[in-house]
Amino acid sequence: MRAVRIDAHGGPEVLTVREIADPEPESGPTPDASAESDAEPGPGAEPGPGAGEVLVRTVASSLNPVDWKTRAWDVGPALPATLGWDLAGIVVASSAPQFAVGDRVIAMSAQIATGLGTWAELVRLPVRLLAHAPKTLTLAEAATLPLAGTTAVQALAALRLESRTRLLVTGAAGAVGGLAVQLARQAGVSVDGLVSRPEHVEVVREFGASTVTYSVAELPQGAYDAVLDTAGVDVSRALGDGGSYISVSDAPLPDAPGAAKSYVQESGKDLTELVGLVDAGRLKVRVAAHYPLSEVRAAHERFEAGGLSGKVVLLF
Template identity: 40%
Template sequence: MRAILYTAPGNVALAEVPEPQPGAGQVRIRVTAATVNPADVGTVGGYLAAAGLMPGFDDDGAREAFGLGWDVAGTVEAVGTGVTRLKVGDAVIGLNDRLDIDLGTHADLAVLDESAVARAPRTVDAAHAATIPLNGLTALQALDHLALAPGSTLLVTGAAGALGGYAVELAAQRGLRVVATSSAADEDLVRSLGAEHFVPRGEHLGDAVRALVPGGVDGAVDAAALGTQTLEAVRSGGAFAAVLGGDPVPVPLRGIRVTNVWIRADATQLEHLSALVDAGRLTPRVAETIPLSEAAKAYDRQAKGGLRGRLVLVP
C-alpha cells in the first residue's frame, strides 16, 4: 500500500509500505479522504521537532521516517480484539493524535484506536467529513477550556478558516456573542456562521474589539495564532485559548487565564460533531481535493495559507 512519509526536514515522500494490522482495541480504516492541516506542514518543516513535540531525525532511537496525517474518513476494513462499538463496513471518521508513528492517515490504510474513531455523518461526502476531526475537536475542546457562560462575548481570530469557522458555529450554539476577525471579504461568510460582530483583519485588534465590546471580550479562541494582539482584546480576568501552540503562547497579563489547548482524540465528541453536521448545525468546507500521489503539492498549498476550508487528499 501507499503512504506519505516525512523522511527528512522539508521532504515529503510517497512510499510503498506493508499493510498495517490492527492490534487489540484498534480498527483498520480504508482511507477515502484525509485532510492536510497546518500541523502536517509544521511537522515537515521541522518546527514540531524543534519545539520538542516529536523526535528529530538526529535523536537517539529516532525513526528513519515518520507517518503524516491527522484526519481520516473512510470505511472500517478490519478490527482487533476487544473492539465492540464499531464493525467492518462502518463509515467512520477518526483522528490520529500521535506524532511519533510509522504511519499516519495520509495513506491507503490507517490504523487507529477505537477510542479515536466515530461513525461518519450521513449527510456529507467523505471529503467534507474528513475536515471534522482535528479542527472540530480543537474548536470544541478550546470552548470547553474557556468555559464561558451563555451571553458572554468571545473573539475568534482566523474566523473564515476551517478551525475558526467551526469555533464560530459551536460558540454561537452555546449562546456566546461572537466577535470574528478575518479578511474583509469574509464578513458575509463568518456572519452566516453565527458571528454577531466583525472586525476586518489589519485593524488594531485590541482597539477595534473594545470599540464594539467596551472593556474587552470575556474570552478568545486564537485560531490565527496572533498571540498578544488577541490578548489585548480580552478583558482583565478573562480567558484565552491558544490552539496552534502559538510562538510563544502569550504571558497571562492582567489576570487573563491563558490555556494552550493540546488536542486529544475523543470518540464521544466526534460522534457529537457528526450529529451536528447531520442536523445542519456544523458546516464542513473543502477547499480542494487532491490525489494522494500529489501530496507534496497539497503541502505546498497549505504552507502558503489563505485557504477557506481544508485541502483533502483522496487515495
C-alpha cells in the first residue's frame, strides 16, 4: 500500500509517498508503529483486523498543525513513520459488530503517541476510535472533522460552560476555533471571536459569534466567563474574575488563575456526537483545498502558509 512516510525531520521535502507493507493480519491488543514496516509488500495472508479492530481503506484525510510539527520537529514516534491523524474511509474488514464491511467511517488516531498514522491506504485501528461518517457529507468533507472536532468538544467540556456563560474563542476562524464557536452556540452560550485578519470576521459571525475582532486591543477587559485559546495569544486581560481559561495551543499559558491546557484524547464517542450534529444540520465543516496524495508536499506548503478559511484535504 502507499503511505506518506518521513525518514527524517525537516521541511515538506522530507515527505515521501511510497509503498510499504499492508498492516499485519493479526495484532496484539495495542497496535503500534511496529505494525508497519518499510518492507515491500509480499505474498501471504490478506491483511485483516485483530480482535476489537477495524481495517479501513482510506479515502481522505485532512491536515492539522500537529502533522507539520511532527514532520518538522523531533517529536512523535521513531522514524521512519507514517504521518496523519484524520481518517475518513470505508471498512474493508472488521472484527467489531458495530462496523460492517462497506461502512463509511471516520476516526482520529493519536499518531504522535501511538505511531499509527492515517496517511496510508489501509489503516487498522481499535474500534473505540471509530464512528460512522456523517451521511450528509462526502468522505472528503468528513475527513476535516475528527481531530479538530474532538479537540473542540473536549476543550469546551473542560471549560464547564453553562448557557449564561460569555465565551471568547481565539483563532475562531481556524479548524478547532470554528467548530468550537458553533458547538458553544449549540449549547446556548454567547460567543465572541478573535481572528487573525479582517477577511475572517464574517465567517465566524456566520457560525453564530456575536462580536468578532482581529485586534486583541479591542477585546473588552474582564468581560468573559471563559476563554478558549486556539491561537496561542494571551487574552487573559479579557477574562473576568473567577473565569476559566483553556488553551489547546503550544504557547505557554498566560499567568491567569486557573489557566490550563487541554490535550485531545481519541474518542469514537465524541466523534459520534459530532456526526449527529452535522447530520442534523447544526454543525458546518469547511474545505479550503483538496490535494491528491502525490502532492502532499504542496498540501503542507499551502497549509503552513496560513490564512485559510477551511481545511486542506488529502485525497487517496
